[in-house]
Amino acid sequence: MIFFKLNTALGQPLYLQLMQQIRHAAENGVMQDGDQLPGIRTLAEELVVSPNTVAKAYSELEHEGLLELRQGSGAFLSINRRSRAIADRVQAARRKAECLVEDLRAGGLQDDQIWRLFETVLFRGAEISAKR
Amino acid sequence: MNILPVIETHDLSKRFGNTSAVCNLTMSVAAGSITGFLGLNGAGKTTTIKMLLGMISPTGGGGTILGYSIRDPAESLAIRRRVAYVSESQRLYDYMTVAQIVRFTKSFHSGWRSDVEESLLRSWALPLNQKVKALSKGMRRKLALLLAFARKPELLILDEPSDGLDPVGVEQLLEAMVAQCGEGTAVFFSSHQIAEVERVADRVCIIHKGQLVMNASLDDLRESYRQIDIVFGAAPNEAEFQIPGVERIQAQGCQMRVLVSGNAEQVVARARMHDVNSIEVAPIGLREMFLDRVKEN
Numbered sequence: 001m002i003f004f005k006l007n008t009a010l011g012q013p014l015y016l017q018l019m020q021q022i023r024h025a026a027e028n029g030v031m032q033d034g035d036q037l038p039g040i041r042t043l044a045e046e047l048v049v050s051p052n053t054v055a056k057a058y059s060e061l062e063h064e065g066l067l068e069l070r071q072g073s074g075a076f077l078s079i080n081r082r083s084r085a086i087a088d089r090v091q092a093a094r095r096k097a098e099c100l101v102e103d104l105r106a107g108g109l110q111d112d113q114i115w116r117l118f119e120t121v122l123f124r125g126a127e128i129s130a131k132r
Numbered sequence: 133m134n135i136l137p138v139i140e141t142h143d144l145s146k147r148f149g150n151t152s153a154v155c156n157l158t159m160s161v162a163a164g165s166i167t168g169f170l171g172l173n174g175a176g177k178t179t180t181i182k183m184l185l186g187m188i189s190p191t192g193g194g195g196t197i198l199g200y201s202i203r204d205p206a207e208s209l210a211i212r213r214r215v216a217y218v219s220e221s222q223r224l225y226d227y228m229t230v231a232q233i234v235r236f237t238k239s240f241h242s243g244w245r246s247d248v249e250e251s252l253l254r255s256w257a258l259p260l261n262q263k264v265k266a267l268s269k270g271m272r273r274k275l276a277l278l279l280a281f282a283r284k285p286e287l288l289i290l291d292e293p294s295d296g297l298d299p300v301g302v303e304q305l306l307e308a309m310v311a312q313c314g315e316g317t318a319v320f321f322s323s324h325q326i327a328e329v330e331r332v333a334d335r336v337c338i339i340h341k342g343q344l345v346m347n348a349s350l351d352d353l354r355e356s357y358r359q360i361d362i363v364f365g366a367a368p369n370e371a372e373f374q375i376p377g378v379e380r381i382q383a384q385g386c387q388m389r390v391l392v393s394g395n396a397e398q399v400v401a402r403a404r405m406h407d408v409n410s411i412e413v414a415p416i417g418l419r420e421m422f423l424d425r426v427k428e429n
Contacts, residue, residue, distance in 0.1 A: 009415075010415065012354055041314035044310050045314070052165060119415075
């Protein structure tokens with residue numbers, strides 16, 4: 001069971017936030033291979049968001065291979081070797097990110113300044129990476 | 133799922149004497165989605181909805197609901213049969229009790245959902261044996277919503293549904309709207325509460341002074357709309373930044389603020405060709421967007 005938290009003020013579609021939180025739960029072990037996620041309608045009502053938001057998140061994750069959607073019985077996590085490798089990479093990257101943030105804090109930057117910095121840098125990166 | 137739009141209008145207009153209440157409104161609402169219809173009080177939301185339902189006739193343009201023309205009185209009946217509508221001041225039979233009006237309404241609708249009826253009666257704690265006229269404003273609203281929701285219509289049109297509800301009531305209303313959409317009902321609701329639209333809606337239409345000033349998906353809004361603050365070394369040339377996607381530019385001395393609905397990368401790239409001290413890209417919420425559109429006009 002994941003405690004989802006969607007933020008409407010963030011500059012990120014809700015379905016992407018949902019996808020990230022499910023991925024995150026798979027990466028940090030909150031959810032295991034084969035675990036079941038709530039059905040689309042159930043989760044939409046629980047989070048009070050449009051069912052289309054949940055449907056889009058689930059279908060994108062299915063496309064990525066992290067979820068398996070079974071007609072009528074819901075969504076199941078499927079952590080294969082590829083997603084495990086990704087999970088390891090994310091773990092390693094997280095440690096790097098932690099070091100970097102510590103560095104920037106030590107350099108006297110406030111958290112909100114660091115946050116804006118990341119937004120801006122990531123945003124610049126987005127022009128290079130292909131758009132979906 | 134039905135791919136035809138559930139609501140479609142072309143240049144829909146309504147004049148009352150010399151005042152134009154709705155002016156050349158062209159929009160389309162997708163099936164299976166939740167659409168928020170935002171606008172200030174008096175922006176033309178209710179007039180639009182009444183035209184859609186054939187309650188008042190347009191002075192220009194037209195439209196369809198579920199494929200039926202809104203200008204044809206014969207088709208208007210078919211529309212009313214398949215669309216449930218809750219208005220700001222819903223007329224209910226005052227002399228009936230809650231239980232009676234539920235039973236009465238149920239008798240007209242073969243697809244009545246008893247499970248929806250029961251669950252809403254329970255969560256809204258409607259007093260079954262009380263006369264409708266003795267209900268508070270909030271309770272009346274809840275009763276009207278229940279009567280519409282339990283019909284399981286193809287399209288729900290709600291005019292300011294959260295008006296008069298307390299925060300818990302609003303939350304329950306939004307949950308019920310989500311549940312309806314989950315069952316395939318398209319929901320079109322007007323509101324001036326940005327927060328509730330921001331949560332549940334797939335798309336948002338903003339009407340201001342009778343004109344549609346925005347019609348966008350909230351995913352696009354979150355993904356592509358950005359506010360870019362740039363500080364240049366010397367006063368910038370605004371015209372250089374008038375590119376597709378740029379909605380608005382405010383410049384003051386060496387500072388420039390650009391609001392974009394897309395193409396933010398291009399703006400940033402152009403800025404970088406100059407001597408810039410800083411560039412900040414920030415997402416823009418529905419609230420800022422709404423205020424921007426409403427102030428602009």
